[in-house]
Amino acid sequence: MVRQRMVRRLQQDGLRDERVLQALAGVFRHEFVDSALAIQAYEDTSLPIGHGQTISKPSVVGRMIAMLMGGATAAQQSGLGRVMEIGTGCGYQAAVLAAMARHVVSIERLKPLHDKAKLNLAAAARANIRLIYGDGRLGFAGAAPFDSIIAAAGGEDLPQAWLDQLAPGGRLVAPMVTPGGRGQVLVVVDHRQEAGVSRFVRSEYEAVLFVPLKSGVM
Ligand code: SAH
Secondary structure, eight states, X not given: OHHHHHHHHHHHTTOOOHHXXXXXXXXXXXXXXXXXXXXXXXXXXXXXXXXXXXXXXHHHHHHHHHHHTTOOSGGGGGSOOEEEEEOOTTSHHHHHHHTTSSEEEEEESOHHHHHHHHHHHHHHTOTTXXXXXXXXXXXXXXXXXXXXXXXXXBXXXXXXXXXXXXXXXXXXXXXXXXXXXXXXXXXXXXXXXXXXXXXXXXEEEEEEOOOBOOOXXX
């Protein structure tokens, strides 16, 4: 079956985390794209989802979720715990996250995509996903703190709200524009807390290409 083949390829290319591979194998990616693109749904490529946005490559979705699994809160010992995703898009990544999370709050700033994701995810019948129409730069204080925060759009800074809403021990993974402004890299931030004092430890990984993180809603 094409989904299994996609997952085997990702595994051969170095994605080792069994739980992430299983979650990817469990989501029908073709149900999240236009029917004209469905035949490409199990290739490792990003695809247009309308409104100038794209669904990320499965290898990048897998890589980022595997990175998130390195978080250290109690809830993250058995999965991703409470997750916030910024950039719902078509809802594909939210569905993969939901398979590994206690619950997922996913925020989208474009109303038509928020509505599309609602339909897509109703079909996928994931009960532990809450979709929010809003500016993800503000996070979602009403459901904070989060064990895991993942962004599908890259900005020049990390919004303070994301750090404020990250639980002690929690981990954030996001694409970020490099200081020179010439590209994006994946950034991991760990919230360490010692004697009640918070420290945010940041590391940078490989270059990536995501749509820009924008402000406000449309
Ligand atoms: N995870 C998505 C990828 C969508 S692309 C999927 O599986 O389909 C990234 C999305 O981030 C776009 O839909 C874009 O509109 C959205 N985005 C950009 N800036 C945002 C912000 N400030 N708040 C919420 N969503 C944002």
